[in-house]
Amino acid sequence: MTEVINAKFAPGDKVRIASANPPGHRRVPVYARGREGIIERICGAFPNPEELAYGFDGLPKRPLYRVRIRQIDIWPGYRGSDKDVLELEIYEHWLEKA
């Protein structure tokens, strides 16, 4: 990754995904909203898909992160190891420090 990104979060940071409920095209599944996890890596910066979906150019690019969440923190009665995780990609504007 050669581009310089002004990223607010670093790998290992504890974050919370917003509980926001905006209309329209979003790429944060409902199961992930309001959840706490940690930053697994910075993926880079990309145009915002929420704006691309409506014909905007989605710029400026936004930092995208992989967030790792424990499965037991998402699903009541989760069957598996307590260490099982779910990892997904979240844009910076959906994240706050936890």
Next chain:
Amino acid sequence: MRRPNDVGGLPAGPIGPRGHEPEPWQRLLTALVSAVGPAKARIHCVDEFRRAREDLEPDFYKSLSYFELWTHGFIDLMQEKGVLTRAEVESRAAEIRDRLKRVP
């Protein structure tokens, strides 16, 4: 607010048959969407196409299989972009049906 595509964690049934690969018309549809979009003509981007599918009326959406969703989403998006209309598609489809009937 859960859009109809946002299904992670909802109750669902067994995983379906393993072996079915896309049919020729489904591959053609995939190629059309790609060529009109990012691969060639760039009339739309991937995100617009996803949004167009998600915007289908929810009960209609849930009644459609994967490529049926793609078909309707693509028609809606192309109409939105002023490329063609649903009425034109339906009219041409009727013509094709007639053509096929006339083949000996």
Next chain:
Amino acid sequence: MTLDPHDRTYSHDHDHPHDHNHSHDPIEVTQGAGEYEIMVHAIKELLIEKGVISGEDIRKTLEFMDSRTPALGAKVVARAWTDPQFKQRLLADGTAAVAEMGITMGEAKLIVVENSKEVHNVIVCTLCSCYPRTVLGLPPDWYKSRNYRSRVVAEPRAVLKEFGTEIPDSVVLRTHDSNADMRYLVLPERPAGTESWSQEQLAAIVTRDCMVGVALPKAGMQ
């Protein structure tokens, strides 16, 4: 858990058996075409007549799609199994590593996740059907199905069991929801007993399902 009557991703609208010939030219409408096939051909004809794309554009796109098959991913895995430094580069930057092999990712970036004795990885796109098409070709129906997308995030072990893959609780399960610009390839664990195998022999046991994470490669498969 009831079978979802709306999960028709594996239905199609003509009723001859599954082993019929899928190799007929997709550009030609078939005699027994159903409603949706006809609609797609109507769209195709209109797009060409309106000068949006040409027949040649469509053929080129289809050829490109045909060139993408799981064999590409299998080659990447086989090389990673036999070349430890390539494997490190692959895990650090999947996009750059596959580019070494002449495979160019599109706008998305490739992340390769490694299975081991401690960790098993499985991939899904709950929101649509994002899939590493550049290295695996088109996704199978089950991957795009509502049932897989709904359940593999919430009960991955039960879903894997349906595929005949049992992951003990002592192994950590990482489920990856590719909901944005990343695409994922699972690097399966190399099976025991393959130490003397060539890359071709190794690639032959790396199935698409192994690289999505629902199956494990088996040395006995050859």
